[in-house]
Amino acid sequence: MANSESFMAAALAEATEAARIGEVPVGAVLVLDGKIIARSGNRTRLANDVTAHAEIAVIRNASQSLGQERLLGADLYVTLEPCTMCAAAISFARIRRLYYGAEDPKGGAVDNGVRFFAQPTCHHAPEVYSGLGETAAASLLTTFFRSKRQDD
Amino acid sequence: MANSESFMAAALAEATEAARIGEVPVGAVLVLDGKIIARSGNRTRLANDVTAHAEIAVIRNASQSLGQERLLGADLYVTLEPCTMCAAAISFARIRRLYYGAEDPKGGAVDNGVRFFAQPTCHHAPEVYSGLGETAAASLLTTFFRSKRQDD
Numbered sequence: 001m002a003n004s005e006s007f008m009a010a011a012l013a014e015a016t017e018a019a020r021i022g023e024v025p026v027g028a029v030l031v032l033d034g035k036i037i038a039r040s041g042n043r044t045r046l047a048n049d050v051t052a053h054a055e056i057a058v059i060r061n062a063s064q065s066l067g068q069e070r071l072l073g074a075d076l077y078v079t080l081e082p083c084t085m086c087a088a089a090i091s092f093a094r095i096r097r098l099y100y101g102a103e104d105p106k107g108g109a110v111d112n113g114v115r116f117f118a119q120p121t122c123h124h125a126p127e128v129y130s131g132l133g134e135t136a137a138a139s140l141l142t143t144f145f146r147s148k149r150q151d152d
Numbered sequence: 153m154a155n156s157e158s159f160m161a162a163a164l165a166e167a168t169e170a171a172r173i174g175e176v177p178v179g180a181v182l183v184l185d186g187k188i189i190a191r192s193g194n195r196t197r198l199a200n201d202v203t204a205h206a207e208i209a210v211i212r213n214a215s216q217s218l219g220q221e222r223l224l225g226a227d228l229y230v231t232l233e234p235c236t237m238c239a240a241a242i243s244f245a246r247i248r249r250l251y252y253g254a255e256d257p258k259g260g261a262v263d264n265g266v267r268f269f270a271q272p273t274c275h276h277a278p279e280v281y282s283g284l285g286e287t288a289a290a291s292l293l294t295t296f297f298r299s300k301r302q303d304d
Contacts, residue, residue, distance in 0.1 A: 048221050
């Protein structure tokens with residue numbers, strides 16, 4: 001559990017950095033054989049890429065560095081419940097375990113929304129662990145959106 | 153309708169090229185103001201990227217060339233019903249109209265599977281037109297997978 005907590009802390013650090021540069025504060029790390037092999041926050045604005053959520057950024061980065069499409073045995077830590085797009089990407093990449101922080105009733109697709117991993121059109125589902133680092137993850141998002149509203 | 157047919161023909165050409173280079177034969181083009189602004193087939197194998205479906209490839213390419221995240225007013229032509237990941241990306245990119253060829257009961261997410269555009273967690277849905285170029289699109293896929301099985 002100490003390891004899981006430190007990996008989620010690394011994901012939270014990525015979320016904090018994302019907020020600092022004006023991105024929605026969600027962060028992720030990908031772990032293989034006990035080591036972080038990719039880390040990123042959201043980069044949709046900086047990259048002009050709606051698909052550059054933290055989860056997809058780390059999957060792409062890890063696939064590039066390993067030279068393989070599928071990330072068998074890899075575990076993904078992300079501060080917010082993955083959306084529909086990311087849940088499907090996690091399935092395609094054959095991620096072994098998914099740890100997420102805060103639930104996302106409006107956009108999540110794991111324990112909310114389309115609950116993709118439980119659908120017949122989902123051909124690989126990771127083991128899912130939720131609530132790790134939840135308070136810190138949710139607090140980052142609340143603070144970010146409150147400050148955005150004050151800017152408007 | 154002549155225009156829609158020629159845009160789907162261009163998507164089919166991308167699917168054919170994808171098959172030639174060993175990728176699953178799905179192709180897409182993105183059209184803005186009556187002109188094709190991005191075209192691609194699947195590139196998951198070549199790019200070592202599970203997210204490099206034809207739809208996501210053209211969305212990313214168009215966003216890069218236009219320097220903007222959202223593709224308001226753009227229409228997407230794709231030879232196969234988008235999967236769960238791509239349906240959500242299409243929604244995020246604010247695509248205006250989606251034209252797709254063949255249905256995909258096993259992996260589709262528009263008229264099959266999670267039917268994402270009809271869900272409460274989908275915050276933008278394109279107009280959807282299906283069946284355009286369906287026979288040619290399905291035939292490319294059938295031929296490709298038959299030849300793969302013979303290789304095994």
